[in-house]
Amino acid sequence: MSDHDARPEDGAPRTRVHMHSYESQTQWTWGAAVAISSALARDLQQQPRARLLLSGGSTPAPVYEALSKAPLEWDRVDVALVDERWLLPDDPDSNSRLIRESLLRNNAANARFESITRPGRSIEEAVNAANLHAQAPPGVIVLGMGEDGHTASLFPRMQNLDAALAARSAYVPADATGCPGAGKFLRRITLTPAGLAPAHTRLLLIRGETKRKLLDRVLDGSDPHEYPARVAFLTPGAPLHIHWCP
């Protein structure tokens, strides 16, 4: 693994981004899982409960599976979502389902998981519920980045992107109509920069050469409208640890 500060000339101040590059997916999986579990272990030493926010998508499942084996007091860990598609928690395409199947097993089976959606809940009620839970500040946040430069459900050219970036609440509804990176999941609920800010540990998990090249462009600028993933390092607070492998 090579561990160094990422190129920060225009966008990310050098001290705010740390790049962890691995040679293989196995090293990446365990490197990221150990980084997350170490941060949770530190929290559990100092406070009654630790709070972990996780992203969905196609990238992080192996890390969550490795993390599920970490020897932590998982019954003192609250796991919640960075974002959710407007799908019920059992839907195979929901982020809830991904996290239940990849993380909430082995040692982590005892973690307390908060889904955002629930049968009979409107999207406004779901956002309110997520914001109520968010009154407990997150310790560790795991972000992903799409090939269009989105993170959470903050998509380039999303209709309410300005409002989401400026929101004072931790979660807002997202309307990704017209955003190809959202696929067929246009209605969503997303973490905002305000929700990201309190965490003491921020990770971005990415894989592959396409995202590595995109990352260079993301780190070289400071406009979150072009690449909303920039909120990961532009939002004041903890530095961003990027874990990448080919």
Ligand SMILES: O=C(O)[C@H](O)[C@@H](O)[C@H](O)[C@H](O)COP(=O)(O)O
């Ligand atoms: O629900 C979602 O879509 C995710 O939470 C999202 O923010 C994800 O992290 C990125 O889209 C990256 O996804 P990939 O890993 O599939 O590229």
